[in-house]
Amino acid sequence: MEETIFHKILAGEIPAHKVYEDEHVLAFLDIFPLAKGHTLVVPKVFGETLLDLSAETISSLWQGVQHATKKIKEVLSPEGFTFGVNHGEVAGQSVPYVHVHIIPRWADDNGGSMHSIVKNPPSESIEEIAALFT
Numbered sequence: 001m002e003e004t005i006f007h008k009i010l011a012g013e014i015p016a017h018k019v020y021e022d023e024h025v026l027a028f029l030d031i032f033p034l035a036k037g038h039t040l041v042v043p044k045v046f047g048e049t050l051l052d053l054s055a056e057t058i059s060s061l062w063q064g065v066q067h068a069t070k071k072i073k074e075v076l077s078p079e080g081f082t083f084g085v086n087h088g089e090v091a092g093q094s095v096p097y098v099h100v101h102i103i104p105r106w107a108d109d110n111g112g113s114m115h116s117i118v119k120n121p122p123s124e125s126i127e128e129i130a131a132l133f134t
């Protein structure tokens with residue numbers, strides 16, 4: 001398994017600006033922030049994507065997201081947040097170590113909602129797609 005930049009940050013081999021840490025996760029400022037306080041949360045147990053993590057790790061990861069969000073709210077008082085996971089290369093995942101983006105939001109910050117990320121509505125009806133899951 002190839003070492004990623006996040007392995008090195010977790011090992012303290014390259015510096016990062018810590019926002020929150022506990023025994024399960026590290027949250028640190030994104031080096032190319034999309035907004036003030038843009039933070040990444042990584043589990044201390046490696047997985048490339050969400051599908052590689054145990055239930056326990058997923059649980060502690062999202063608890064870590066909540067703790068980091070509280071901290072960012074206290075410090076920067078944003079009006080909202082966008083949480084994001086670029087899952088797989090095609091979805092924009094550039095670091096193959098699972099991580100959750102916490103992006104603080106303010107009114108008129110030139111951002112959009114989840115609905116602005118992908119414009120690929122299906123040609124099938126919702127009933128046809130639902131049938132695939134039954």
Ligand code: 5GP
Nearest residue numbers: 005016028029030031032086092093094095
């Ligand atoms: P992805 O595109 O994989 O969802 O997000 C990876 C994020 O990691 C990017 O937003 C990028 O700015 C951030 N990043 C890449 N290298 C470093 C680094 O060395 N330090 C920090 N703090 N963030 C990094």
